[in-house]
Amino acid sequence: MAQQAKVDFKQILDHSHIANPYPLYEQFRETPVALQEDGSYIVSTYNEIVSLLHDPRLSSDMRKSDAQKQALQQAKQKRAQLAAQGQPVEEPEEVVPPFIFQDPPNHDRLRRIVMRQFTPERIESMGSHVEQIVKEHLDKHAQGGQIDIVDDLAYPLPVTVICQLLGVPREDEPRFHAWAEPLASVLDPGQVQTEAQQKQIMEFSRQIHEYMDELLQKLKANPGDNMLSGMLTTNDIDGPMSPRELISTAILLLIAGHETTVNLITNGTLAMLRSPELMEQLRQDPELVITYVEELLRYDPPVHFRTRTALADIEVAGTTIPKGATIILVLASGSHDEKRFKQSEEFIPDRQDNEHLGFGSGIHYCVGAPLARIEAHIALSEISRRLIDPKLAVDPPTYRDNAALRGPRHLPVDFKGLRD
Numbered sequence: 408m409a410q411q412a413k414v415d416f417k418q419i420l421d422h423s424h425i426a427n428p429y430p431l432y433e434q435f436r437e438t439p440v441a442l443q444e445d446g447s448y449i450v451s452t453y454n455e456i457v458s459l460l461h462d463p464r465l466s467s468d469m470r471k472s473d474a475q476k477q478a479l480q481q482a483k484q485k486r487a488q489l490a491a492q493g494q495p496v497e498e499p500e501e502v503v504p505p506f507i508f509q510d511p512p513n514h515d516r517l518r519r520i521v522m523r524q525f526t527p528e529r530i531e532s533m534g535s536h537v538e539q540i541v542k543e544h545l546d547k548h549a550q551g552g553q554i555d556i557v558d559d560l561a562y563p564l565p566v567t568v569i570c571q572l573l574g575v576p577r578e579d580e581p582r583f584h585a586w587a588e589p590l591a592s593v594l595d596p597g598q599v600q601t602e603a604q605q606k607q608i609m610e611f612s613r614q615i616h617e618y619m620d621e622l623l624q625k626l627k628a629n630p631g632d633n634m635l636s637g638m639l640t641t642n643d644i645d646g647p648m649s650p651r652e653l654i655s656t657a658i659l660l661l662i663a664g665h666e667t668t669v670n671l672i673t674n675g676t677l678a679m680l681r682s683p684e685l686m687e688q689l690r691q692d693p694e695l696v697i698t699y700v701e702e703l704l705r706y707d708p709p710v711h712f713r714t715r716t717a718l719a720d721i722e723v724a725g726t727t728i729p730k731g732a733t734i735i736l737v738l739a740s741g742s743h744d745e746k747r748f749k750q751s752e753e754f755i756p757d758r759q760d761n762e763h764l765g766f767g768s769g770i771h772y773c774v775g776a777p778l779a780r781i782e783a784h785i786a787l788s789e790i791s792r793r794l795i796d797p798k799l800a801v802d803p804p805t806y807r808d809n810a811a812l813r814g815p816r817h818l819p820v821d822f823k824g825l826r827d
Contacts, residue, residue, distance in 0.1 A: 416449050416735065420810050426803040428711070428810070429752070432740035440726040446474075447733040448726070453744035453764070455724050456736050460769035465715040465734065466510050467771060472716040473731035503651040505659035507771055514770065516645045517652060521660070521774060523643060524634040525572075530777050533568055537782055540564050541789045551824035553800060556790070557817050561672040562665070565782055569664035572778075573657065574626055574633030582618065586611045587662050591812055619657045620650075634660070660775075668779045670709030670814025675700065675787045677818060678707060678754055680799045685756060689791040699756045700783045704742075704765025706754045711739040711813050713767065738764040739813075797822040 414434045418424055424431060435441065435451035442448055450456055459465055469475050506517035544563060548554045566584075570577045589604075589611050623639060630636035635657055638648060648656065679686040689695055715734045720727055728734060742763045745751045766773035773779070790797075800819035807816045 416443055416447075419737075422806070422808060422810075425806045425808075425810055425813060428739070428813075429743060432737060432743055433752075435737065435740055436744060439724040440728070442726075447735055448728050449735050449737060450723065451737045451740040452724070453741040453747040456738060456741040456764060457768055459715065459721075459723065459734065459736060460767065460771070462721065463511075464717065464719045464721050466718050467508050467514070467715060468504065468510050469508060469714070469716070470504070471718065471731075472733050474733055475716075476731075503649070503655045505655045506652075507659065507663075507774075511770065517648065517656060518770075518774065519645050520638060520643050520648060521634075521656060523641070524637040525774060525778075527777065529572070529634075530781065533572070533778065534781055534785070536571070537564065537568060537785045538789075540567050541786050545789060545793055545825060548822075549825050551795070551822050553819055553821050554794075555817050555819050556676045557669065557673055557815060560786060560790075561669045561676070561818075564672070564786060565665035565668035565779075568778070568782060569661060572634055573660055573664070574631055574635045575622065575661060579618075583615060583661060586615045587666060588807070588809075590615065591662060591666055591809060615658055616654055619654045619661075623650075623653055623657065664775055664778075666812055667709040667773075668775075668782050670812065671700075671703065671779055671783050672786045673815050673818050674707040674709065675703045675783060676790055676820070677799075677804065677815065678703060679787070679791060680797060680820065681802070682754065685754070686791045686797070688756060689788065693788055693792070695756055696784045696788045698758060698761070700780060700787065701761045701763065701765075702754060702756055702758045703783070705748065705758070705761055705763030706742070708739050708742065708763070708765040709812060709814055710765070710767075712737045712811055713771075738767065793825045793827075794820070795823045795826060 414431055419428050419431055432451060435449060439452040439455050440448055440450050450459060466472075506514050506521070509517070541560065541564060544560045545554075548559065554560070566580055567577060569575070570580070575583075589608055623635060626633075626636045627639045630640050635653075638653060638656070679689065685699075689699060713736050715736060717728050717730050717732045717734060719730050722728075742748070742765065743751045748758075748761075766776040766779075797820050800821050804815040804818050807814060
């Protein structure tokens with residue numbers, strides 16, 4: 408029989424808890440699989456989350472959930488009512504979801520095509536470029552004063568890198584910057600949009616689809632040494648992507664390729680500044696950054712939860728989750744599970760046996776993980792090495808509204824100057 412959670416997931420979605428949701432996660436773990444009032448199930452413990460991430464009876468396709476089917480049916484009925492009243496009705500255009508929101512076999516086919524372009528060689532070749540970008544952005548603040556880690560480094564770094572990798576003109580950044588955060592908000596079940604906001608998101612979606620379609624047409628006519636050109640022109644053994652698949656994949660890589668890395672770098676800087684001994688350790692031992700970033704991905708990850716749908720009745724920890732139910736896997740809670748990680752609430756920069764859930768697990772393991780690691784390694788190493796006497800100007804910082812892709816909106820830091 409399903410147990411009711413001792414705390415309501417709405418508390419996690421409440422912005423007043425976003426600066427520190429971890430005490431709530433600890434309460435959730437007392438009931439590993441908990442039924443919510445809306446019929447969804449919250450899974451918060453490590454072993455249960457990992458088991459489900461590897462379970463083929465779970466779907467990443469939101470269209471398969473009972474809630475989504477009901478919403479689509481209601482929208483269809485509303486259009487029928489409007490048509491019966493003689494009002495003009497526009498049928499929604501079919502949108503192909505990005506491959507992370509699809510199931511095998513199509514997910515696997517699209518992911519393989521992407522990975523043949525997102526090669527280790529291509530990623531590793533970006534290392535020197537990442538170092539140069541970090542240096543240039545820090546050098547702008549050589550006199551000291553105040554730096555906003557988000558606006559002055561954590562955002563422009565991954566944006567510049569992903570644009571170069573994909574073949575997106577860097578000067579177009581202001582356009583997709585306006586689209587990225589509102590579109591990412593649909594991943595957060597706590598974001599209840601008004602009708603006006605829903606229309607705005609639909610309009611932004613239309614605009615970014617048009618933009619990407621135009622860009623892909625230009626790259627098809629004049630391909631370059633980049634991932635999108637490769638997907639357009641390579642005779643892949645899995646066959647070509649359809650035009651709609653190309654567009655949705657390109658949008659995913661562009662937005663996901665920088666949104667989460669911004670949070671990773673910012674959260675890593677925040678952890679160092681709250682515990683100056685961590686920053687000093689990293690400055691004295693640059694090799695420590697490898698395990699430091701892995702611990703960061705466990706301790707304060709950029710992605711806190713993902714949603715799945717049960718394709719069959721599934722028994723987990725003595726609870727039967729019914730077919731069609733929405734399942735929210737609280738990855739950040741699983742990575743704090745005291746039954747899996749000793750001293751789970753402590754940041755231990757050289758932690759061993761650290762199989763965290765910061766990049767997920769299973770077939771949907773983060774495609775961009777290797778690139779995100781390189782960017783975080785270099786950015787955090789340079790921040791710890793070069794900033795002289797840095798201190799948080801505000802603590803806690805202001806967080807973005809998205810509880811799923813959680814990170815500070817700004818992170819102002821006062822410092823006295825830069826080391827060479």
